C-alpha cells in the first residue's frame with residue numbers, strides 16, 4: 132500500500148500546503164486538533180525518527196519554526212504551540228511516514244498530555260545517573 136504522505140509529496144494526493152523547501156513539506160492536518168494544526172514531513176520516506184536522515188531531521192525544526200511564526204502572525208487563535216512527533220503505534224503514530232505536528236493552543240482548548248499514575252515524584256540521583264550512563268553508552 133502506498134504511503135499517503137509520499138503520495139502528497141508526489142502531488143498525487145491533495146493537501147493544503149503551507150510551506151515547502153528542499154527537504155520538507157508542510158500542510159494542514161485533515162483531522163485538526165485545533166484550527167491551524169499543521170504537519171511538517173520530510174520529503175524522503177522515513178517511517179519514524181530512527182529512519183530519518185540527519186539532513187531531513189536537521190530541516191524539520193527550522194521549517195516548524197517558520198510555520199510557528201506564521202501561525203502567530205496569521206491572526207488565528209494561537210496563544211501557544213505544541214510540537215509533537217509520535218514514533219511507532221504505541222506512541223500514537225497512525226501514519227508511518229515521520230511527521231511533526233504543529234498544534235496551536237489556546238487557554239481551555241481541552242488538548243494536553245495525560246501523565247501516568249504516580250507522576251510527580253522526583254527521581255533519585257542514583258537512578259538518573261544510571262539512566263544517563265546507559266543512554267550515553269548506547270550512542
Ligand SMILES: [Zn+2]
Pocket residue numbers: 134135136137138175176177227228
Ligand atoms: Zn512516505
